[in-house]
Amino acid sequence: MSTRDLVHRTGGPAPAQLADVLERVLDKGIVIAGDIQINLLDIELLTIKLRLLVASADKAKEMGIDWWHGDPFLSSRGHPGRLESRIQELEKRAGIE
């Protein structure tokens, strides 16, 4: 196995992972802050704060949307990123064996 084979490469002609696209398109890039700004989402999972601007409309509106709630794909069971949870997981695996 060559060194490069160890790196899993994605992108290019293959469609990018949806998570990567959502993260970038909804959470990155320049936010245009104008006279009207609508906070659409605040998704803790992705730390997404999507702001939509409709310029030169008459009124500003703020609304919260929770499209990710009740969606098993996106709904959070908390952040399993902590060391503790990994250790618990390892202990669980070790116990099964």
Place this chain on the structure above:
Amino acid sequence: MIETTPAVGWYVFGIVPSDAAPAPGTSLVERGPLAAVAAEVSLAEFGEDVLPERLNDRAWLEEKVRVHEAVLQSFVGATPVVPLRFGAIYHDVDDVRRLLAERGERFEAVLERVTGRSEVGVKAWFDPAQVTRPAAGTGREYLQRRSKELSSARDATAVASEAHARLAAAADAAVVNRPQPRELTGRDEQMLLNGAYLVWDGDDRFATEVAHLAEEHAAAGITFELTGPWPPYNFAEDDA
């Protein structure tokens, strides 16, 4: 009831130099050295009164988000681009020109900053099951193995910071994002690192560093994934 023309708005994807070729399905709204990559959209779909409902529609959101990415992606490798976040919509093309006038200096600064560079993503994944270890036999060996697994989980976190530091050294700029949760990745492995790097085009040092990291950490159950090149979403602020 009087029939009216369907209301339209201008969706702006990003900013490019005015001599860029427009992306398919879009037009360039030019002002001075800059152009906004824009497309007419129906306000029946993107208007502020209907958009909240649309955003609750996962299929709709995925489609539109992928279009946004595809339009910006078409510039990668060809011309620098400043990505705007999803959902910048203007009622009138003059409003788009006003955007270019008001924020032109900042857009030019970002364009200069990303010229000749692309964003790449690197993720490091940890799979405890892939940690190289001797087969278990006795109880003592089991305990030794378990201890090794526990310490490899701790090491994995340290590896992620070290990997990021080395990758950042091979890049022009670097950003660490929060690791994506399993609900989003759909993978069993734990994401340890979710980094974005602004890399000079044609520079092999970065890819080489990723390959070295992969080689060094394979036995610890850590794999590396390279994505991109992407439009410079993570480096779109001029003070980034």
